[in-house]
Amino acid sequence: MKILSIVGARPEFIQAMPVSKALRSQHHEVLVHTGQHYDYQMSQAFFDELDIPLPDYNLGVGSGSHALQTAQALIKLEEVLLKEQPGIVIVRGDTNSTLASALAAAKLNLPVAHIEAGERSHERRMPEEINRILTDSIADIHFCVSKAAIKHLSAEGITDKIFQVGDVMLDALLVVKPFARRKSNILSQLNLNSKKYGLLTIHRSANTDNAANLLNIVSALNRITEPIVFPVHPRTQKKLQDIGAHFENHVQVIDPVGYLDMLVLEENARIIATDSGGVQREAYYFGIPCITLRNETEWEETVQVGWNKIVGVNKDRILDCWFNFEPPAEKPAIYGDGKAAQRIAEVLSREVEQFSQN
Secondary structure, eight states, X not given: OXXXXXXXXXXXXXXXXXXXXXXXXXXXXXXXXXXXXXXXXXXXXXXXXXXXXOOSEEOOOOSOOHHHHHXXXXXXXXXXXXXXXXXXXXXXXXXHHHHHHHXXXXXXXXXXXXXXXXXXXXXXXXXXXXXXXXXXXXXXXXXXXXXHHHHHHHHTTOOSSEEEOOOHHHHHHXXXXXXXHHHOOHHHHTTOOTTSSEEEEOOOHHXXXXXXXXXXXXXXXXXXXXXXXXXXXXXXXXXXXXXXXXXXXXXXXXXXOOHHHHHHHHHHOSEEEESOHHHHXXXXXXXXXXXXXXXXXXXXXXXXXXXXXXXXXXXXXHHHHHHHOOOOSOOOOTTOSSOHHHHHHHHHHXXXXXXXXX
8 A cells, every 4th residue: 555654844854754654564555755944954864864765856945924824825736746645644743834734635535644633732822722623623543642632633623543652752852862862973973962051943833033032041041050052943043143142151052963962962951941842742752851841741750751941031030940940750651662663563554444445
């Protein structure tokens, strides 16, 4: 059976690796890269480092407004779907590519499977939240990371073809972590000592497009003397320049890093501050205290078990958590056991056969 699998943004590249390996043992997978993230360190680097099969299509959508990006992906994906006629289409996460892929497939009466279905921040001003809700309403198969995701879907009236499989990002991390430890020399490059620095990432539009929020984060971090590493997303860099933000010398602003280097930076950090859902999860898997620079999170279980603190952009809360946050000793397996990709492949083998018979 032909399965068309779509990726477009950083976390989706990571997810693609274990899922592609599991699928290709049984099926013909066509991999499509929408090109939503087009910077080398944000896209091609992941294919190189993780040995992900090169995409059969690169649509080159690039940046732009949400409407433009979604529309470009929708138009180009329709052409690919008409040509390939897959038995099912796999979409991932919550990006504009995710929504465009689901829409394009549904308009052509092609079944859609959504990985990371049911995640909710309950903040509809986030573009990603709209993408999640609409994609789940379209999808025929929902692969959920946790019980909370299943509850969210049920509350929206979605109760059929729901499978709790765990987190494929954990699958990828467990496979790649030993390789990253051997290959990456990012700590020596940046003159960092393990557990003697903090790690920062910012990319959500709620922070980057709001000058007051961005300046609050910068102001709080400038009051910390501990070394902080900040791999800055190109879009975030531009926003910082536009508002004239200045970091003190203890904040080391660097270009985006590849997945292997990022894993090593995360694993060796004393604390992580981020607005990224993927980084929140990776911090948990590594056992690193995480401060979330948002007012909500999709990954609420990390907060419930005490390893993630929601601080928004309040300077006092950021500083208090930075110095005083001590997670509990226990770190339960809230997002599975690292075998999500195999479960997804097994479910798809059953479900695709049923769809083909209808």
